[in-house]
Every structure is written in C-alpha cells, then in structure tokens.
Amino acid sequence: MGLLQKIFHGQTKNIDSLVLEKGFEVSSCSSECSSCTSNFPKSLSFDNDAYLWESTKPYGLHIVVPTGKTDWPHDACGVSGTFSKQVSEWGGHSSGKFPEIGSIKVTVSSLSSDDLLTNDEYCNEKRGDVLLLPFFVWVRNVSIAQVNPVLDAVVASLVASRKNSVKEIQLSYPQFPSVKIEVDSNQSYVFFCSHKSRDKRCGVTAPIMKKEMDIYLRDLGLYRDVGDNTPGGVKVAFINHIGGHKYAANVIIYLRKSGKNIWLARCKPNNVRPIVDECIVNDGKVWPEKIRLIQKFDSIEW
Template sequence: MKWLANCLNSLYSSSCTSELATNNILPPIDIKELSPVVAVDCKGCMKPCAQHPLVPSHLNIDQSKPLHNTVPPYAIHIILMTGKTDWPSRIEEEGLARAFTQCIQKRKNLDKRPFENRYHPAYFGNTTDENENQRVIVTNSSLPSMYSTTGMDIILLPDNIIIANITLKRVDALLDYIFGKPCYQAFSIYPCPFSSLILVCGHGTKDRRCGTVGPMLQKALQQASLQATKEEGTTKVALVSHLGGHAFAGNLVVYTYNGHRAIWYGRVTPCYCKDIIENTLDDDKVIEDLVRGIFEVKSKPNLACQAKLEW
C-alpha cells in the first residue's frame, strides 16, 4: 500500500523540469577544469578609510588565531531560500531547516552520490578518497523563493540547481533522491541562475558580531559588484544563517564557477569587499590572509602555489 501511495503521489506532484529520472541519483556534474587559484596579499583600503564604515571595536573580533583550515570538509550545501533574515538562534529547531537536519542525521554515512557531486578540500589533505567527509551543510538564506507555489525553493550545491515546492512532508523523499536511494516522487528542478554566489553570515540572533558585520559586508559587496565589469545578474549576494567561526566575523563563502568552487573567508571588513569582487570573482585570486578554506568539485592541488596554500 505504501508503494502504491507513493506512485499515486508522484502522478500529482510537480513534474521534474529538467526531466531527471526520480528513481535514480542526480547525474554527475558536467564541469570543465577549473583555473588554478593564486594567492595574493591584500591589505584592503588605505588606513584610515573614509569610504567604508568601521567594524565596531567592542565586537572583539579575534585577530590572533590562524584562519587556515577552520572550515571542516563538507560534501553538500543545501541553501533554503527563506526570503527573510529573522531566523531563530538555532535554525535546526524550526521549520524546513529542522526537517533537513533530522533527516540528514538518519542518513549519516549513507550518501551514495558520485565523487564528482561532492566538495573536496582543494589545496590540502587527500582529495581522491571516495569515503571523504560526507558532511551536509544546511543554511537559511535571505534569498526569496523564485519558483515555489507551495513550500519553499532550495539551492543544492555543488549541483547548482534550484528545487522548488519543498515542504516538511517532502524533505525525506528529496534526500532519498539527492543521496541516490529509490524515490517515487517527482521534483521541479531548475538551473540556478547565479554563476557566482556570495553568502555572508548575518545571523544576528546567533551572534551579535555577525549580526552587525554581515549587513555591512552585504552592502559593500553589492556596491562593488555593481561597479564590476562582470555580466549583470550573474553574481548574487545574500545574508545567511550560521556559517561557523563567529569569532572571525565577518564570515562569508564565495561560490564561483556555477557553484563548483567554494572559497571561505573570515575577518572580512567592508574595506576588503572590492578586492574580493575584483580578485576572487574575476581573476581566481584568493586573499591569503583571509582564507579559511577552499573546496572544489573534482579538485586537484595547484602545485604552482602549493607552498603558499599548503596549510
């Protein structure tokens, strides 16, 4: 009876826009070889800077601990397009974030996705181990849903797709589909329209440092993005919930190459935002003093800059 109910449900579910087979795993990512990352030194604006607001000194941002390797490896990033920023302090205790967190815990170490569909540390550690860390990050974002008529849109990275109409009752089946288990529901799937996505931690109910610095960075990044020469509409800046390392605020992750490379930064101030747009988005350069971690799909060490990026 359960099987029959699932079949009937699939008849009335949203059709899969990309015509992906719902009883199989998502196909491996078709990705071109990424350009190598180059480390650069950057000190931001001239001091003192009259152009950008200063990060308040009373926030006590940690300026002493090393940033390198402060992001644990992960395989998938699920971004919920909530359209708001007033999330609870612990998003895993409410709504879709709670449902995803609970269902992921039940499936721990059951991810059967292809090697190409996961993020891997790019410049340190073993990048060829099939049993590499399978951690899944679930993050609320200020991005509004674009396609859902019921429920909510989610962005799935590194697949770089939007899956629409996700409700509490559909999370379990969706994770079956993502993780490669038989699934008898259909999902509406759309290509993500952003070639680059910058996610800035602005989770004020979690930590006042990110709640203060996050909006400052979002504004500075948006202004710098508008002034850049990149194609209009391909870069999106959004506030997100907890990214970890609040002591290093501002924290952000820059997804480039249609989500196939992730560069995590910490201790970012508005004075660095123009450099991040011009260097990281346009020229594959990372600001070494701010880098917390770099992750890629099918990544291989860049031996040309191994000495500077081997942490």
C-alpha cells in the same frame, strides 16, 4: 602574509604551497581597498590572533533553504514541524549515504523563492525550496513529507552525473510530479552570516559587508537582486550561524565555472572590492592569511 606554517603530512609547509596544492592561486594584490570608507563599529571585538587555516571542517554539499529573513531563532533549523528542520535532519543522517560527498552542511538564508511571499504553505514552512551547492541546482516546491525521498533521489543523481561527467541534469522525477528541478544561472554565490540572535557581531557586520559588495557588483554589472535571474551574475545573501563568530566577517563563496569554494574570515568592508576582483572575477585568487577553508570540486557545466 608572514611565515604562517603548519605541520602537514609530516612536513612543515608554507600555507602558500598548500593553497597551490589545492588548485588555487595566491593573490599578488592587496586584500584591502584604500578608497573604501565604511567601517565596523569600534565597540565590536574580534579574534585577530587565532590560526585560521582549516579552522573549519571540509564538507561536500551545502543545502541552502530560502526564508526571506535576515535573522532566525537561536537554533535556526530546530523549530519542530518546519521545512528547514526536516532538511536539516536529512542532512544529518545522509552523509554516510553519499561517501563521494562526505559531510553535508545545511543553512537557512535570506534568499527568497518566487512562491515564498504568496503561498501560505511556504510562509508556514510546509513546503519549500532548496539550493544545492556546489552543484548550482534548485529543487523547488517540496513538501515536508517529500524532503527525504526527493533529496535522496536528486543528490544521488547529481553525484552520478559528476562521476560520469554528464553535462545535463535530470529535470523531472515521475514519482514527484509537483517538484521542479532548475539549474541556477549565476556565476557565483556569496554568503555572510547575519545571525544576530546568535551573535551581535554577525548581525552588525553582515549588512555592512553586503551593502559594500552590492554597490561594487552593480558597478561591474554583476549584481542580481531577488527575482533577477539574468545569467552570469553574482547573488549575495545572508545565512544563519556557520561557526566562528569571533572571526567575523565570515565570507563563503561558491564559483560555478571552476567548482571552487572559498571560506574567508576576518573580513572588513575595505576587503570587499579585492574579494570581488580576486576571488570572483579572477576565479579563486586568495589571501592565505584570511582562509578558513578552500575546496575545489569537480565542476559540472549544465
């Protein structure tokens, strides 16, 4: 990896050591696959020199709003009167409510819910679902008016469950009889930024990365398409702008069993198979030179 270093706690430490301190392992395998042939268009330019380590801020909760789309308005969560707007506003105002969580990230995604294609209210974004990571919990059939009280209640319950090491989740709330709580059965989620209306690089690179990853996950029997909830799979999806287009492709990974969150950057198609093998199958082995952020949360076995 070279001699990347950073001043930390008054001492100069090699990033390999920082990776180990955070509960991760440094991969001894190459980050590149020699047999992979896909490439990004040569017309795209990226920042290959900027310092990546901790180039994005830590967060404790990632709320993913399914839309079934692969691109969104410039401000993806900023359209007045929509479900995603209300969720985003809740996230912006709620970090202080849950000090155990800290910062809250809200994104929209290409993920779909079962009702999204048939229910007019979902299509008009009057109702919706959210996936809460790293908890691997779905909150479904929430109206715009219910967003604040439902998320207040569910997130508080999840925080309490983690704190008390409870191995079950509250699946219903009498005050919200229409809302459904479901535990997600996948072993991992992988997200690529595909927000073309914000930056062409992500709109071009994300589909190439996802295609490569889907092919390899199929070979391993881990691929899960829309509607396939067979336990133990890996779901790959697009999300909106998350910061750092110049570092494309950004890859955000959540591992259920270990509670690990990995954010890699400057990834290319020839990195896909090693990412699957090392980061997902081998549960969090990483390459320090590609890390923007790594976090390890207390895992919960629902």
